[in-house]
Amino acid sequence: MNSILFLKTNCMNISVIAILSLVTIIDGYIINQSLPIKNNIRVARIANGEQFDQAYYPYVVGLKIQIVDEETYCTGTLVSPRFVLTAAHCIEGSSSVKVYQTDPRNEDGEKREVIELFMHSLYNDTSFVGDLCLLKISNPFKNITSYANISGNPELFANETSLKCFIFGWGKNEIGYPKYRANFASVWVKYGPNACEVPPDNYFIKDIVESTWKDFLCPVPNNRMACIGDSGGALVCQGFLFGVTSHGYNYYPEMGHLKTECGDTRVQTRYLFIVNYRDWINDHLHGTSSTIKFNHLMFILISIVRFLLSI
Numbered sequence: 001m002n003s004i005l006f007l008k009t010n011c012m013n014i015s016v017i018a019i020l021s022l023v024t025i026i027d028g029y030i031i032n033q034s035l036p037i038k039n040n041i042r043v044a045r046i047a048n049g050e051q052f053d054q055a056y057y058p059y060v061v062g063l064k065i066q067i068v069d070e071e072t073y074c075t076g077t078l079v080s081p082r083f084v085l086t087a088a089h090c091i092e093g094s095s096s097v098k099v100y101q102t103d104p105r106n107e108d109g110e111k112r113e114v115i116e117l118f119m120h121s122l123y124n125d126t127s128f129v130g131d132l133c134l135l136k137i138s139n140p141f142k143n144i145t146s147y148a149n150i151s152g153n154p155e156l157f158a159n160e161t162s163l164k165c166f167i168f169g170w171g172k173n174e175i176g177y178p179k180y181r182a183n184f185a186s187v188w189v190k191y192g193p194n195a196c197e198v199p200p201d202n203y204f205i206k207d208i209v210e211s212t213w214k215d216f217l218c219p220v221p222n223n224r225m226a227c228i229g230d231s232g233g234a235l236v237c238q239g240f241l242f243g244v245t246s247h248g249y250n251y252y253p254e255m256g257h258l259k260t261e262c263g264d265t266r267v268q269t270r271y272l273f274i275v276n277y278r279d280w281i282n283d284h285l286h287g288t289s290s291t292i293k294f295n296h297l298m299f300i301l302i303s304i305v306r307f308l309l310s311i
Contacts, residue, residue, distance in 0.1 A: 046169045047263035048224045049185030054102065057184075059148045060234060062104030062170035063135075064111075066096040073104050075169045075233030077148045077241060080285050081140035084114075085148075085274070086232030087244055088123040088133040099137050101144065103170060112137035118284050120277065127212050131246045131272050133232075134284050151240035152275035157191035162220060165189045165237035167245065167271075169230025187219035189237060189271075197221055197251040197268045205249055205256075209270075216270040217243045221251070225269050227262035235271045243271030 054060065059078040063086060064071060074090035076099060084099055091097060097114040100106065114135045122130030156163060168184045190196075196218040198206045217235060219225070226233060226245045235243030248269035250260050260267050274281065 046167060046183040046185050046230055047227050049183040052184045057168065058144045058146055060168045062100040063090065064098045064100065064104040065090060065094045067093050073229045074231045077234040078144065079148050079150065082136055083285055084135040084137060085244060086133050086135060087246055088119045088131045090232045091117060091133045097135060099135065101141050110141060112139065120280060127208050128246050129212050129215050132244060132277055148234060148241040150274055150278055150281060152242040152273060154191060162188040162190050163237045165235055165242065167226055167233065167235055169226055169233040185224035187224055189217050189219050191217050196270060199251045199253060201253045202256045215273055215276060217273045218268060218270055221265050221268050223263045223265055225262060225267060243273055246270050246272045
């Protein structure tokens with residue numbers, strides 16, 4: 001399955017719709033939450049969340065991403081003056097990325113160009129393992145002096161312990177796009193082989209979730225969740241950055257053919273547990289990584305090659 005292509009197939013009762021890695025549904029499995037502007041008819045900011053004062057969370061930033069002739073939006077987190085952490089699926093296939101201190105739709109807001117990006121080499125656009133990307137911006141934001149600190153010990157979740165955490169995003173809500181405030185919501189988060197709800201009648205999703213559990217944190221399903229435009233946003237627990245918004249899916253039986261809806265309590269969302277990737281992040285922050293640097297031209301070329309190989 002190649003999620004950067006216009007693709008629709010049916011195989012083993014698995015329907016796949018992929019549009020330039022913006023929306024992918026595998027038998028009801030929504031595997032990211034960014035969408036072209038012209039298709040954002042029912043876009044929602046973090047479902048059933050509330051606005052927060054960004055002065056307390058200055059590291060929550062918005063991303064404007066150019067993919068072919070469409071603009072899409074995601075959320076990111078400043079982890080140092082020059083680096084933003086976000087989801088790889090937000091950036092895949094992009095030709096340019098801008099980072100906004102506030103709403104990425106507000107052209108008057110302070111913004112920075114992304115001059116380098118580093119996509120994790122393990123990124124898989126089906127399982128979403130390695131759904132992580134670091135963006136290096138042209139220069140620091142003038143009035144931001146505090147950044148998210150990465151943490152997360154699996155032992156905190158021992159014996160099926162749940163932690164109260166907060167999710168953040170610059171997605172749209174029902175009243176529009178306030179210029180200076182994003183949304184957040186509290187969620188209870190679990191980690192472990194049984195932390196995520198799985199659909200009993202969809203073995204494709206079930207196998208993916210059960211085989212990749214070590215990489216993901218799972219909020220207990222309720223009506224508060226990340227929505228379109230919130231992908232790549234922060235999951236903050238105990239004051240530290242634990243996770244990055246990745247994907248979600250319907251877990252109720254007989255819902256495999258239905259589109260995942262924001263705020264539906266039958267949706268399980270998953271967040272990449274970034275403690276597993278902390279060494280990779282630190283290597284880039286301190287300039288010690290030997291990973292190949294990608295620029296946007298390289299991503300365009302990769303997208304073209306993958307398209308040609310699929311024909």
